[in-house]
Amino acid sequence: DTGVSQNPRHKITKRGQNVTFRCDPISEHNRLYWYRQTLGQGPEFLTYFQNEAQLEKSRLLSDRFSAERPKGSFSTLEIQRTEQGDSAMYLCASSYGTGGTYSNQPQHFGDGTRLSIL
Amino acid sequence: QKEVEQDPGPLSVPEGAIVSLNCTYSNSAFQYFMWYRQYSRKGPELLMYTYSSGNKEDGRFTAQVDKSSKYISLFIRDSQPSDSATYLCAPSFQKLVFGTGTRLLVSP
Numbered sequence: 001d002t003g004v005s006q007n008p009r010h011k012i013t014k015r016g017q018n019v020t021f022r023c024d025p026i027s028e029h030n031r032l033y034w035y036r037q038t039l040g041q042g043p044e045f046l047t048y049f050q051n052e053a054q055l056e057k058s059r060l061l062s063d064r065f066s067a068e069r070p071k072g073s074f075s076t077l078e079i080q081r082t083e084q085g086d087s088a089m090y091l092c093a094s095s096y097g098t099g100g101t102y103s104n105q106p107q108h109f110g111d112g113t114r115l116s117i118l
Numbered sequence: 119q120k121e122v123e124q125d126p127g128p129l130s131v132p133e134g135a136i137v138s139l140n141c142t143y144s145n146s147a148f149q150y151f152m153w154y155r156q157y158s159r160k161g162p163e164l165l166m167y168t169y170s171s172g173n174k175e176d177g178r179f180t181a182q183v184d185k186s187s188k189y190i191s192l193f194i195r196d197s198q199p200s201d202s203a204t205y206l207c208a209p210s211f212q213k214l215v216f217g218t219g220t221r222l223l224v225s226p
Contacts, residue, residue: 004161006161033213033214040126040218040219041218041219042122042124042206042208042216042217042218042219043162043206043214043216044216045213045214045215048213056212056213091161091162093161106152106164106167107152107164107214108164109154109161109162109163109164110161111159111160111161112160112161114159
């Protein structure tokens with residue numbers, strides 16, 4: 001068990017640029033989640049995959065955000081035309097579960113990608 | 119009103135003290151209750167995971183859930199300086215809903 005891996009750890013970019021983050025979940029986990037965390041706040045849910053299917057998206061996920069998990073393994077989160085308000089820590093988590101309710105298995109987090117918008 | 123309320127702290131205690139961390143929540147549908155510990159510039163680390171009301175103990179940590187009053191607690195016995203971190207409660211039904219986290223400082 002190598003844990004959830006996220007890359008890069010830190011991304012600095014100019015406003016208006018596109019950025020992409022990668023998450024490699026724990027290998028036997030079929031569920032993958034993206035969260036956003038700002039300073040002094042807890043993580044906020046963005047989106048969730050079971051295998052390659054994206055099953056839920058938060059209202060926080062504007063149309064500038066897109067997430068994929070093409071083969072049900074790693075996932076990418078892309079932000080287009082970045083804005084100052086996108087500055088945050090982007091966290092990925094994974095878990096294993098079956099059935100319709102995805103909250104019944106504990107999620108394990110990576111160390112996140114910190115995005116700074118200049 | 120936020121779904122999950124948690125005092126942000128900081129909570130400062132001397133080494134060896136018993137620490138009590140608490141959250142209240144409003145959604146009676148929450149069924150699973152998690153506590154995560156987060157060190158600076160790191161991701162949340164799962165500490166405790168409980169289902170429904172009751173107590174669960176793991177080493178120096180005890181998690182307590184009272185669904186009737188929508189109140190969840192984490193107790194840390196014999197606190198250590200290495201316990202200094204932010205503690206996040208996260209009840210869930212269909213997704214994790216985090217509190218703001220309580221920053222704990224344990225001084226030697």
